[in-house]
Amino acid sequence: MRVGILTGGGDCPGLNAVIRAAVLAGTQRHGMEFVGFLDGWRGVLEGDTVPLDEAAVRPLLTTGGTILGSSRTNPLADGVEEGVARVRERLGALGVDALLVIGGEDTLGVATALHAAGVPVVGAPKTIDDDLSATDATFGFDTAVQTAVDACDRLATTGASHHRVMIVEVMGRHAGWIALHTGMAAGAHVTLLPEEAVDLDAVAGTVRAVLARGGAPLVVVSEGADVHGGPAGEDAPRDAFGHVRLRGAGEALEQELLARVPGVSTRVTVLGHLLRGGTPSAADRILATRFGLSAVEALASGDLGTMASLHGVEVSQVPLSEATGVLRTVPGARRAETAGIRW
Numbered sequence: 431m432r433v434g435i436l437t438g439g440g441d442c443p444g445l446n447a448v449i450r451a452a453v454l455a456g457t458q459r460h461g462m463e464f465v466g467f468l469d470g471w472r473g474v475l476e477g478d479t480v481p482l483d484e485a486a487v488r489p490l491l492t493t494g495g496t497i498l499g500s501s502r503t504n505p506l507a508d509g510v511e512e513g514v515a516r517v518r519e520r521l522g523a524l525g526v527d528a529l530l531v532i533g534g535e536d537t538l539g540v541a542t543a544l545h546a547a548g549v550p551v552v553g554a555p556k557t558i559d560d561d562l563s564a565t566d567a568t569f570g571f572d573t574a575v576q577t578a579v580d581a582c583d584r585l586a587t588t589g590a591s592h593h594r595v596m597i598v599e600v601m602g603r604h605a606g607w608i609a610l611h612t613g614m615a616a617g618a619h620v621t622l623l624p625e626e627a628v629d630l631d632a633v634a635g636t637v638r639a640v641l642a643r644g645g646a647p648l649v650v651v652s653e654g655a656d657v658h659g660g661p662a663g664e665d666a667p668r669d670a671f672g673h674v675r676l677r678g679a680g681e682a683l684e685q686e687l688l689a690r691v692p693g694v695s696t697r698v699t700v701l702g703h704l705l706r707g708g709t710p711s712a713a714d715r716i717l718a719t720r721f722g723l724s725a726v727e728a729l730a731s732g733d734l735g736t737m738a739s740l741h742g743v744e745v746s747q748v749p750l751s752e753a754t755g756v757l758r759t760v761p762g763a764r765r766a767e768t769a770g771i772r773w
């Protein structure tokens with residue numbers, strides 16, 4: 431069996447570890463051959479490939495990013511039927527029998543449509559945001575949180591020296607998992623998530639109280655937190671990926687605090703893509719490896735149209751269709767755990 435692998439959407443630490451595990455296990459256990467498609471679905475549409483053998487993937491466990499490159503190209507953008515036909519034709523021309531698709535909602539959405547049309551495909555989920563409902567966890571999240579916490583620890587000491595409010599903006603457009611876990615692990619005084627309304631007067635009150643007791647307030651804010659006066663409208667300017675470029679939540683919050691807390695000194699650090707880079711943590715290497723192994727076993731056993739998923743401590747395959755649709759956001763119960771405590 432000749433298997434094509436692609437990575438799509440935003441990258442995250444652990445993508446290369448999935449590729450490594452899949453190629454090594456598929457080659458050694460099942461005599462599969464692998465080819466890599468460059469830049470996600472673009473590589474499929476344009477037949478842009480690289481060979482993937484054992485020697486090519488062995489060094490990849492610790493390497494951040496994806497050696498295959500990524501893009502947000504959607505082969506179904508001009509119609510599902512035409513897109514599926516084009517992908518099928520490209521795979522046939524390249525002698526590729528099946529696909530291993532590693533991606534988030536959008537990328538796996540395409541894989542779902544291909545499976546429905548009879549293209550042999552399995553998936554592995556990825557996103558640093560950890561917001562896919564079909565799996566308890568995605569690799570990349572643990573690394574992203576550790577990177578954010580390391581940054582907060584450093585910012586807290588300089589903040590303390592200058593009696594300053596340190597505002598740290600982290601990724602998380604729709605779900606606040608990164609902000610929630612970063613805030614808890616870094617001991618933030620305030621943590622703002624996309625899932626709940628932001629009470630700017632309450633934030634200002636906490637900042638004043640921490641300053642009054644001689645502390646330096648640490649505020650973690652998710653990029654998707656609503657400190658912008660409401661979500662961006664349909665006509666908001668978008669970048670090449672169709673993403674609205676939000677005025678930074680951190681900066682917006684800084685303006686609000688300057689207006690509400692006279693004489694305060696504030697500094698904003700936007701961690702942004704720093705959280706997507708670098709070598710994966712041990713936990714992410716393990717989860718990515720397990721996902722790669724599970725996906726390749728699914729290919730070998732004909733368990734198609736499925737993606738690797740963690741439930742409790744078990745990795746198993748679930749229908750690809752479950753990967754899309756419902757995002758796993760931070761539930762009220764998790765937010766309530768820390769409510770009202772003065773850290």
Ligand code: F6P
Pocket residue numbers: 440441557558559601602603653671673706
């Ligand atoms: O993968 C999701 C994510 O990390 C979001 O948290 C963030 O908003 C988005 O990617 C940014 O992606 P890019 O800048 O690569 O389009």
